[in-house]
Amino acid sequence: MCGIAAYRGLEADEALLERLLATHPEAGPAATVTDGDAGLGVREGRPVRTSASPEDADRVGGVGDATGSDGGRGGDVARLAVAPGGRFTLALDGELYNRAELRGDLETLGHDFGVGSDAEVALAAFTEWGTDGLDRLDGAFAVVVWDRDTRRMTLARDPFGVRPLYIARAGEGWLVASEIGGILGSGLHERRPDDRTIYRYLRFRVHDDGPATFFAGIERVGAGEVVTLGADLPGGIERHPYSRLRExxxxxxxxxxxxxxxxxxxxxxxxxxxxxxxxxxxxxxxxxxxxxxxxxxxxxxxxxxxxxxxxxxxxxxxxxxxxxxxxxxxxxxxxxxxxxxxxxxxxxxxxxxxxxxxxxxxxxxxxxxxxxxxxxxxxxxxxxxxxxxxxxxxxxxxxxxxxxxxGAHHLIHLRGLKGRSAALAASELGRSLDVLVRRGRPHVGDRLRGRKSVAVTSLLGADFARAHAGEAHxxxxxxxxxxxxxxxxxxxxxxxxxxxxxxxxxxxxxxxxxxxxxxxxxxxxxxxxxxxxxxxxxxxxxxxxxxxxxxxxxxERRDKVGSTTPQADWFMRLKNHIYGEFLSESFANRPYFDQTAVLHAFEGWIKGTNSVDSMTIWRILNVELWLQEFFDERAPEADDVVEHVKSDYEPNARKQLDLVTADGTAVRRYPLRTDLYAREDDLEAKTLGYIDRFFAGLTDAGPEHDAATGGRWYFFISEKIVAITQGRSFFIWDIKVGRPARLLSRYVTRTPAGIGLGSPFTMQLAIEEAGLPRVLFASAGGAVGKVLGKRGLFYDLVGGDIRAIDGPTEYSVYPANVSAKLGPKDPDDVAARLSAAIRARVPEAYRDTFGGTVVMDANDIGRNVLGKDAPGSKERYELMFADNPLGQGSEQTPMAVVFETPSA
Incomplete structure (x- = not known):
């Protein structure tokens, strides 16, 4: 797309202009002019679908050269024009609707034109009348004018601000661009979010209401405003309106x-x-x-x-x-x-x-x-x-x-009528009751259903909200x-x-x-x-x-819709995806949000128990996605990555098949990729299919597996899929979270491998599983243990398999990314039943060497055997998973066939 850019007070640099203009992958060529410490540039947009006729060429032209010539185009406009004598150079992004009339007026004053492009006419108006000439331009435009003699640069936008223009400090100089991305890509501006703008957006839903943008230090030129940059000006800048349209x-x-x-x-x-x-x-x-x-x-x-x-x-x-x-x-x-x-x-x-x-x-x-x-x-x-x-x-x-x-305009109109004439106000009110009832129905519905009111400030980070508590709108x-x-x-x-x-x-x-x-x-x-x-x-x-x-x-239509989306319906359909963003580690670490409060509010919105609306949800989500896009280091998006589907005989990425445990046992672990497991799945039948596949393909997998698969072997299965098929995994919006769970979860230390009981959803499951008194007792003991430097005392005191309760994590695949689960029920019995089924199905050559099944809770920082029918201690099998070869995110490998192999 087309655009303009400039710099002032910096060393001559055509490459900088290119960076300021390089905001679109399909943008056309750039035309640039530099003059000492100043430079201007324009970039042509993409070609349009139909060619221009000669008589229309300069009406909708593209990038012009220094004399204002145009190429034939039918879309947006960006041109350079240079005044006779070379004193003034103008870059224009946009179009004039009164070009012909204005050109005629200027010709009577002695101005000559080449093709008479919009840029030429705009520049002639500026040279004839100065900034007052800008008010004679009727159109949608942003302009930058360089004055070679005064060494000043003038920036302006049309009276409504249809075309954008942004400025930012760069040391002692200035950067100017049609798009914020150009300034961010210049390499001369520090990328930081503007916290005040973020607060006003989240709190009041206001934005674009002044010079400030969401990026600290980047401001917009105002609608109908002139901004002058010059070394002789106080602070190097002067701003004032040229248009009096508002007045x-x-x-x-x-x-x-x-x-x-x-x-x-x-x-x-x-x-x-x-x-x-x-x-x-x-x-x-x-x-x-x-x-x-x-x-x-x-x-x-x-x-x-x-x-x-x-x-x-x-x-x-x-x-x-x-x-x-x-x-x-x-x-x-x-x-x-x-x-x-x-x-x-x-x-x-x-x-x-x-x-x-x-x-x-x-x-x-x-x-x-x-x-x-x-x-x-x-x-x-x-x-x-x-x-x-x-x-x-x-x-x-x-x-x-x-x-x-x-709708707000009608209410203001009614208030104004009431102040002038009660009779007129009553008459208007009576004739518009259907419209008012339609608009007020959602608010009445909230009251009748007893939906809890949730203040936006309660969803914000406490320090962030406190720092901006004085803001008002x-x-x-x-x-x-x-x-x-x-x-x-x-x-x-x-x-x-x-x-x-x-x-x-x-x-x-x-x-x-x-x-x-x-x-x-x-x-x-x-x-x-x-x-x-x-x-x-x-x-x-x-x-x-x-x-x-x-x-x-x-x-005569009486219901207003406007150009919008079915936002609330879509968010309900996409609630899993939105939950994933709100549960992400990046969201949890933002200073702008109270993650627990946001999750609670989102849960209430889904269930219809609070008055939070989809607009509030969108603002929170939009800020998070914006921060990820412009400030976080992110992995390539899924659409940009060609995924390698792992075979049963190779490790997961950044993992290895072979390991020598701390007790000297050499093992080879084969992680098996599976489809997702659901509540209605038969655990034994579905799992046996993957074991059959492994042994059926082992012969053709290559001779390098022969020696490694000749010894005793075991089947390891993640406790997650066992719990899922037992109906012990719950969508978090189906968990009725109580006040104790919300309070206690705030004091749980989270780790990069998962939030554990640091989520109100998982804490609620712990309370339901162990009972509130025992959880409170264990919490008190855990707090004392932390003071004494003893970690994990909470889990020792609470007992049972509370440690196996797991919450939603952003890296998990659906539905695990929006579910919380209890540990599996009777894991030893599950292991024994799986082992019996495996012995009845595996090839005879592997039947006698099968050692049993292990139900494992493993992540990258810890392992915990929950159940087994294999001989020996749990610690022995936990050592075999010291580096956790499984993966339950995009890897989808929640089980493994593990062989003891001869030591090297």
Whole structure:
């Protein structure tokens, strides 16, 4: 994807510009300019699906050279332009919608143009009017301007901040890039998370509401802001707004004009013009169609514009649908596309939770910072599909923030009416009861079901929460226009614009937003509130404007869905995967979370016993995945690794077949790979199949095994699969954890090999197995033993096979990664029954040398024989597993055939 980058106050380095721009594996070539301690660069995006016509080439061009020439393209734009005389150089990421008009104005002032690209026009405006010229640009853009004479660098974004731009200190200099990944990859910025931003995100669900990002020291240039970098400035930087759009909208709202049917007609003309300017492209144009009013209006007006122009091309519409989900909008999508008839090529697809799980890490990587919800995944998939055909996709983003489309806007409207007229408020309330009841039903349901309220702060690490306890965030609750301004510039739209830009860059598509338009915003804010909300529904002026163009079922729709995912349903389907992340060692060691509290809250959410919502779960999960992606050293993902399936006659990775024990016994251990065991499996029958396979293939395994397999042998089996087939393994959401278990588990030391009783789930099993009094007695004794330097006293005092209780671990395969289990019941008897079955089945040559079965609890730091029918002491067999040759994660080797071999 295209982008721009720059540095200031650093040694000339074209390679640095390349690193700042190298954020996409399929990015095109870079064009760079260096001048002493400053440099600018642009990178071309991926080629679009259709070639540009000559007359359209400079409208949607790619990387330009130093004279501003363009290549023909139909997607995103990134260009360099140099002013006559060479004083100013400009790098532009984005596009101008008023280029032709602005070029005409500048030509009357004596400016000459080459091809007249967007970058050339933007640079001429800057050289003519300075930073005031930026306010004359109508478009979605980020620019960097280098002034050779003053040695200053100017950075700016469009008034809404559609295109991103990031800055960071690098020693005495500065780094600038369209994407955070460029700064991280520069090698000149220390990678650290910003704890305050993380807290505000987790606590208040706010992000992208100021200059700070989730990365300490990396800031965003604000919407409509100018940032100047120069050695002569205090601190080397100066920031101030160049756009007064926010103030203009606030002023317009103070003296609005009455809403009339004529206003709807005027609004439709303005929106149609906005669509027209954004649908001009040399490549194919599509529409993201969710079924909601905003996207439906865009699709309909694209068709109007095409017909007015006399065109005959079909419009592509791209829709994600979720059949059988309460958020599914397939019926509305079909109604809209049916109204467009043969002039639309409708594409529908159904994202699934399995696909979301597969794409989750790429989504996190693509977004660079955490997201408020998984809703961005719908757009991610829409653009992934659209990228195969379309260079440009129009999206209805921004309609909610501009026209009062969120549920909160209706409540604020009611409060405002109450302050002006109780009668008006009562009338509006009466006509919108169905909408209010629908929105309030989940909260009422929580109360009626007695679901426990869980404060987000209770899920955070105590020190982390304490350090940021002074943070606050209060959204506007009584003034609708103030709230809309905040949503446009601070609380809502900035985060959604960021998400949209990242998804667009990921798939090489230009996303254009007709509702994010200055003239449209000025018009709307000049109307009174009656243009926005009526009878519990927002966007009145849009509804009125689209009557006759859209089906009534869409225009009059009273349930709002929006472009989202069935998040709660998906999380329930993916609960095993989410549990695995929350149980991971990395999550447990984060300063941001209280792992036990999070697990308890997640368990309650699954069971429906608390009021924790899927948004809270997502924020916690998203932070963890983001930290893993950008800060942890991670092994290659499974899709990137070609797995070697181990035979029965070779060791597990980083293990060995042969061992000489401490008592001098030489053994060869053959770990057997198996399928997963389940509660309903017959332990003996299934296990015998793997033993049969081993001996059937031993002859052909090679002569190097002949001598090693001639002596006495034993069968070792993991206690885990014995317990599973006995029904003594439990999904952790099925374990009813009591307060004592939660308290006691906090004081158990965890090891890298497992959490033991350090989980409230395993501690609960211990209490149920041994009884609470005995566990309390053993806990007290264990605490005394720690003071005296004696470890393991708890297990000696509690008795039984409590040591064999095992909890979920991240490295285990499903279902062990989300299960806790008791030790096997009657393990000596299990061993004896297995041995009898083995003697009846193995080849005669190996029958007389079979020594018996051992039920073993082994990991990489300890071994414990729980049951056996083999002769000799338990310690003898524990020595044979001193290095634990088994593996119950991806290895899936929970059993072994072990031969005593002649000593070397």
């Amino acid at each position: 203009e909208l606030t002023a317009l709202a103070r003296s609005p004009r009455a809403y009339t049917p004529a206003a709807a007609t005027e609004f439709r003309a303005l929106l149609t013009d906005s669509v027209r300017r954004r649908s001009s492209s040399s490549g194919r144009v599509g529409t993201a169609l969710s079924g909601g009013l905003d996207s439906a209006a865009i699709a309909s007006l694209v068709d109007v514009v095409e017909r007015e122009a006399g065109g005959s091309d079909e419009q592509d519409t791209w829709s994600a649908v979720y059949p059988a989900s309460r958020i599914d909008e397939q019926a509305q999508v079909e109604a809209v596309t049916a109204s467009l008839g043969s002039r639309v090529d409708a594409h529908r697809f159904e994202p699934t939770p399995s696909e979301f799980k597969k794409d989750m890490r790429d989504l996190v990587r693509t977004q660079e910072e955490p997201l408020g919800s998984t809703g961005s995944y719908t757009q991610y998939r829409v653009l992934q599909e659209a990228a195969q055909r379309d260079a440009v996709v129009l999206d209805g983003l921004g309609g909610d923030e501009l026209l009062g489309g969120f 209060e959204a506007e609750r009584t003034d609708l226009r103030k709230r809309l301004v905040d949503d446009l510039f601070v609380d809502s739209l900035p985060s959604r614009l960021r998400s949209t830009d990242k998804n667009a860059r990921r798939f090489g598509v230009s996303v254009r937003l007709p509702f994010v338009d200055r003239e449209l915003a000025r018009f709307v804010f000049g109307l009174d509130d009656a243009a926005l909300i009526k009878d519990g529904l927002g966007k009145r002026v849009l509804r009125d404007a689209m009557r006759g163009l859209l089906p009534d079922s869409v225009v």
